[in-house]
Amino acid sequence: MAELKQVEIARLAGVSQATVSRVLKGDPQVNEAMRERVLAVVQELGYVPDARAQSLRSQRTRLLGLVIHRAPEALAGDPFFSTLIATIVEQAAKHEYHLCVDTARTARTQRAIYEELLRTRRVDGLILVESESHDKRIERLSREGFPFVLIGRYEPEDAIASVDNDNIGAAFMATDYLIRSGRRRVAYIGGPAGLTVTRDRLQGYKRALESHGIDYDASLIAFAEFNSRSMASAMTDLLSLPTPPDAVLALDDLIAVSAMREAKRQGRRVPDDIAFIGFNDSPLCQYVEPSLTSVAVEIPQLARRATEMLVELVEGRAPMPKRQIVPARLVKRESA
């Protein structure tokens, strides 16, 4: 098996090794008889080219990278990443690319991973998620001209290839819906404060308040880490306000569900006393009680477009347009 290389095929087919390579590349210049002779031997021996050698020679690994900045625990119940990964893998496969997934939490390991993946040329390009306002990774990758696509937003928006939800619009829509249903004290629970998505949705929320002439009240804003303790405690804080909220818009379904559970634990009736809306429209929404109203953000769509863009970049084509927006929609259920 280790001996099965092109020279061996060439020897058996009575041609040169270069011809074997040409046949396998589908070079139209090769004579039909030779092609068949070579292919016959290839078939018979089940020869497949060595990806390592191809990578070195062609300077392409046909591997895309995805780095996730979360601990395994924080990933566990989260449907965002499983859908994301599965969809990227599937889409990449259509172009004969594979996906290399890494996780990095600390700044140190993050740096190490980026070094490792791109300077070593282990992957041909990177898909980034969960960007922050001044994102070192993005600055670095742009500077070095490395192919990457951001799922999210980064200023200036047209400088880098990115795919995103209309997060501001989506949060506006959800908040507007809450206010129209008669809610007056709508709280917002974001994820970590640095994340662009946390900020964008906060902005949409603010605009909706504004459009209804409701004053912004900073005490109604909370930020949670991606673990259930933090999510619940954000809700506890909100509930202990002198005038607690009568609705909550949460950054994702997991946060919404944790918060809702905490509210129920404290005797609040949902949606009568307090309404909840999450993001992602994950399967979870249907299972909780009351079922969770959620903004569906089309993760597969996001993943597919990002992958397509990255493949284009990697193969030297310029993706058009550089920034793509995937619409979101509100899926109404019992919680709001």
Add this chain to the structure above:
Amino acid sequence: MAELKQVEIARLAGVSQATVSRVLKGDPQVNEAMRERVLAVVQELGYVPDARAQSLRSQRTRLLGLVIHRAPEALAGDPFFSTLIATIVEQAAKHEYHLCVDTARTARTQRAIYEELLRTRRVDGLILVESESHDKRIERLSREGFPFVLIGRYEPEDAIASVDNDNIGAAFMATDYLIRSGRRRVAYIGGPAGLTVTRDRLQGYKRALESHGIDYDASLIAFAEFNSRSMASAMTDLLSLPTPPDAVLALDDLIAVSAMREAKRQGRRVPDDIAFIGFNDSPLCQYVEPSLTSVAVEIPQLARRATEMLVELVEGRAPMPKRQIVPARLVKRESA
């Protein structure tokens, strides 16, 4: 950047390229002065070796593979795979390996992926999950002597490296618990019938019935695909039996929750009329109502051990023992 190779470092440090390689490999034979000179240049230019060249030369890619046989939709809410992937990535990183994730559903793409991943030597080894009774992949990989570790069970058990829950024992424990709490018609909803895990847990279930002198009733056994329609309809069938079940043991939490939801929809009270137990102890369990009793199967543990074993195999050591069992425990909540 593309020009940054060992020859360049060598030129600047005034040594031979071979010496640069030695310094980077930590070869103790090199003179201290030279080592420092080389390292200084390496530091300054931020040189990192090219993984592609290393792969070709060393015949190692430092990439492990994981192939998942599920559609993206079926992965979406499932905490099993996100935890699995994240933990493998983390553990692999400790040995400086990366993870390549692929998904394959059809037999054709499955075959293609195995070809692609291993014959091409794109990865150094594979972690398999969701094995079936006569698994082509396993037969093939064993035959070709390719390094792989199974998360699951395969006969003969000591022929291949595997890590597994004690599924028979765990299902026994859960079923036994249901019977001891007074349940007499315990149903079992598995996943696809071919999966080893589906069969193993069914066996544990049967043994528990036996130990209590309860007759096995085949009409209480259902198999579901990993999509919510199939999960719910399995439950509908069970509920329309002349004597419906008063308890359900499900293959995983998602199935349990879908089934429980269906039962509630049909007016059954949980756990009064019917009890539910799932598997995996996913975050979901706490969020549903009533909260779901579940068998915690220590996915991180499974993933870590599998990764360790695979690294050993890949690096030519024989993992000991070849088969490892990770214990499971019952996490009692409201549903049973």
Add this chain to the structure above:
DNA sequence: TTGTAAGCGTTATCAC
């Protein structure tokens, strides 16, 4: 149209 040969950037085996 096919063969020869020069790399791709490392690692490792030789001599020196």
Add this chain to the structure above:
DNA sequence: GTGATAACGCTTACAA
């Protein structure tokens, strides 16, 4: 100890 040099298995000018 260190420096040439030969692989690793492939792609692709260039030569024939």
